[in-house]
Amino acid sequence: MEKETKVAAVSMKNITKTFGSVIANDKVNLDIYKGEILSLLGENGSGKTTLMNMLSGIYFPDEGQIFINGKEEVIKSPKDALRLGIGMVHQHFKLIDVLSATENIILGLEGRLNIKEASRKIEEICDKYGFEVDPKQKIYDMTVSQKQTVEIVKVLYRGADILILDEPTAVLTPQETEKLFNVLRKMRDDGKAIVIITHKMHEVESLSDRVAVLRNGQYIGSMLTKDTTVTEMTNMMVGHAVTLNIVRPEPVNPKPRIEVQGLTVRNEEGIVKLKDVSFTANSGEILGIAGISGCGQKELLEAIAGLQVTEAGTISYVEDDGSKEMLIGKDPLKIAEMGVSLSFVPEDRLGMGLVGNMDLTDNMMLRSFRQGHTPFTNRKPSKQLATDVVENLEVVTPGITTPVRRLSGGNVQKVLVGREIASAPTVLLTAYVVRGLDINSSYTIYDLINEQKKKGVAVIFVGEDLDVLMELSDRIMVLCGGEVSGILDARKTDKNEVGMLMTRVGGKEHEGKE
Missing domain, CATH: 3.40.50.300 (P-loop containing nucleotide triphosphate hydrolases)
Structure with a gap:
């Protein structure tokens, strides 16, 4: 009162x-x-x-x-x-x-x-x-x-x-x-x-x-x-009871899926955004990426997805039999064509992920339309996918023919996440996937990501909320100034330790710790 x-x-x-x-x-x-x-x-x-x-x-x-x-x-x-x-x-x-x-x-x-x-x-x-x-x-x-x-x-x-x-x-x-x-x-x-x-x-x-x-x-x-x-x-x-538990299933038979060694990236101005970054992302596991905004998280995901020019280092996709295929040098389409489905939920939802003037169905088609041989591609699967995403993620929209730009920011995010997850990836790269989403929608997304983990997908999760990052992830890699300041077991670390590594307090002694 x-x-x-x-x-x-x-x-x-x-x-x-x-x-x-x-x-x-x-x-x-x-x-x-x-x-x-x-x-x-x-x-x-x-x-x-x-x-x-x-x-x-x-x-x-x-x-x-x-x-x-x-x-x-x-x-x-x-x-x-x-x-x-x-x-x-x-x-x-x-x-x-x-x-x-x-x-x-x-x-x-x-x-x-x-x-x-x-x-x-x-x-x-x-x-x-x-x-x-x-x-x-x-x-x-x-x-x-x-x-x-x-x-x-x-x-x-x-x-x-x-x-x-x-x-x-x-x-x-x-x-x-x-x-x-x-x-x-x-x-x-x-x-x-x-x-x-x-x-x-x-x-x-x-x-x-x-x-x-x-x-x-x-x-x-x-x-x-x-x-x-x-x-x-x-x-x-x-308006109704909500379960506020982020489930964290144990990884089942995790195997290396993405291996990054000595990765260095400069931006267009020549500033080093990633310096000598090395880590492995495993199948059936969520690797959280923590760091202050601008510490290289975006460049890291873009490099893996083939959207970022790299200066040094290697990025390898590891098959189930242990054989490796280099991703650096391949454009995003080639990466998809070789059977590697890298799903990237970008920071800029309407700049890179979706086309604002197109409706939900057409935005669903964007990922698959190159597979068709004519511009007259089959809209039926995309229409069904748009309907499923609207229903499952409770997207507030007058209908699936509504231009995406007319949706609120949170609903645009749901459409983007739903489309990416529906592409059945083997590696799911997510950046700020619940940014601006309310608590109910956020938990729906966390459940979807966990479902991908159970299917054996290697999930790399860049998030802003450390509490969520620590509850959802299996391991957390901390970036500071474009360098890895530590890799931690999410079940054993605490928020203070992660926060210190984000500003590199005590940095070197934590390096490589898991």
Whole structure:
């Protein structure tokens, strides 16, 4: 129940927002209090981000009222929101790389700007809450964690007392996450009202004071975090009981399937992204890849799939009889033609994996249409596959003839994953396979990946959520700066050890450990 003594910084009354025939928010009533951290929960498409976008001035409600500190306000733009002390930190940062932290923080402010005075004020904010920011440092020299810090300091500098953070820990190590949480707790204790949108339930438990749940655009209720459980919160989000156990079957007769030796890769700018990487991925096993975003995970999967030029090293596909076939030098089509089915779920769903203007059936055909001899390929199997994916993964779509670009990000991801798994791979490469998916959809995907493992598929799983990576994987290979800093038994390691290897604390002594 709500605390009577707390002052509502925000009261949203009967907020409704529609996009065409889709009702994103339906008469939502939500209070946000000063001096608390509120977790806003809900499945994909439940209306969380839309609701917060109205509070931060990105969207304007069709109906309803917004009260700030008891006074009704009209918020038509982000500028209006900042004037009222509301700041939103988005998942994708809005910073200019070639500018310093200070220049980014004051960019767009009116009046005469004094860099020296601004830097002094930034240092005061950092000292007050425990941020670590060098005002003079260029954005391109910063880690993901430092960039996020600049975004938070930016809204505080502009006077925000109500902060909204969308998936703030998506690309942070456990140590960086804990550092962020300590800062957010200090801000809460200073009287700030903080809203977190997240799918990570263990973070909800450890950080938030209260949770509010949306389902299908409607407000379901709120409760104090200490008075509820993860199961209860998940059931409220989904509307029925959900089993929250990631099953990890033991590998059955694992054999080497992919062998990588001394792999070195440079990007187009000539920067080394992978350096002397060696490992083996076994059939019937899930090899998790952990690392801070940009540490070479993407380049590694692309190299195996034939999509990345390599500078040195070897990548071999190992047959059941132990014979090996070199993959380097073969283009992706040749890799498929030699009987190696490498299924790649990319980070950029619509850039590389699917064609936005094509419908679900045609996107299913993309993987197999080269096997036909004319453009008039048989659509029947692809139509059935599209229907099966929609049903099995609960894809929200008007029908299988709907262009993929009209689906939400989470539903696009389901279509992509369903298509890749349906191709019956022997090696399944997955990158950020549940990024942006709600808890129910995520567990459906984990089950599908485990089914592939049971069939003897070698699964290489790049993930952002370390808790999931440790529960799902058999072994975890940690990348730091493009190098292997350790290979660990997922059943015996802990999050702290993996986190340290992600930043190479204690690096060399862990190398090669399994």
